[in-house]
Each structure stands twice: as structure tokens, then as C-alpha cells.
Amino acid sequence: MLDAFPEWREAIDAELELLAAQKSVWFKKSLKNLSAIFDGSESGGVDALLNQKPPTAFPRLGDAQFRQYGFSVMSGLIATMESAVDEK
Numbered sequence: 001m002l003d004a005f006p007e008w009r010e011a012i013d014a015e016l017e018l019l020a021a022q023k024s025v026w027f028k029k030s031l032k033n034l035s036a037i038f039d040g041s042e043s044g045g046v047d048a049l050l051n052q053k054p055p056t057a058f059p060r061l062g063d064a065q066f067r068q069y070g071f072s073v074m075s076g077l078i079a080t081m082e083s084a085v086d087e088k
Contacts, residue, residue, distance in 0.1 A: 002080075003073050013080060020084035031081045038078065041071040049074075 001008065020027045037045035049070040050063060058066055 002076055013084070016080055016084040017087050020081070020087070027081070028085060031078065031085065034074070034081070035078055038071060038074040041067045043071070045074060046070045 002012065034045070037043060037048075040046075046067050050066060053066060058069070061069060
């Protein structure tokens with residue numbers, strides 16, 4: 001969603017800020033867990049993304065490229081969530 005629909009970015013950011021404010025404990029725990037699971041392109045979180053990728057998705061990306069792409073997108077989500085916590 002973050003990468004495929006850049007026009008939704010502002011709405012996603014606003015919703016994350018709202019969640020961070022309304023569900024602070026849950027949001028911070030989710031952020032901590034995501035940060036731990038996606039701590040690098042060889043992490044368990046990226047393994048899970050790769051294992052769930054349908055064969056027809058991202059056909060031009062090899063596994064190593066997809067790992068980097070997945071890690072990059074999730075790092076962006078984590079950074080957005082960190083900003084939402086800081087805004088609160």
C-alpha cells in the first residue's frame with residue numbers, strides 16, 4: 001500500500017498518527033515488534049514476505065532484490081510509525 005499507492009500516503013500518515021494517539025500502548029508495542037522482526041533484509045519478517053509472495057508478483061525481482069525491496073518498504077512504514085509516536 002505504501003509503495004503502490006503514493007497518493008494515499010497523507011491519509012495513511014494521518015491514520016497512523018491517530019492510532020498512535022488513541023492506542024498508544026498497542027501502537028508502541030506494534031512498532032517495537034515490527035522493528036525487531038524487520039531489522040534487516042535477511043530478517044525473519046522479510047523471510048515471511050518472501051515466502052508469501054505469489055510467483056506472479058514482482059516477476060522482475062529475484063529473491064535478493066525482493067528482500068531489499070520488502071525491507072525498504074517496511075523500513076519506511078517503521079519510520080512513519082516512529083514519526084507518528086513523536087508527533088503525539
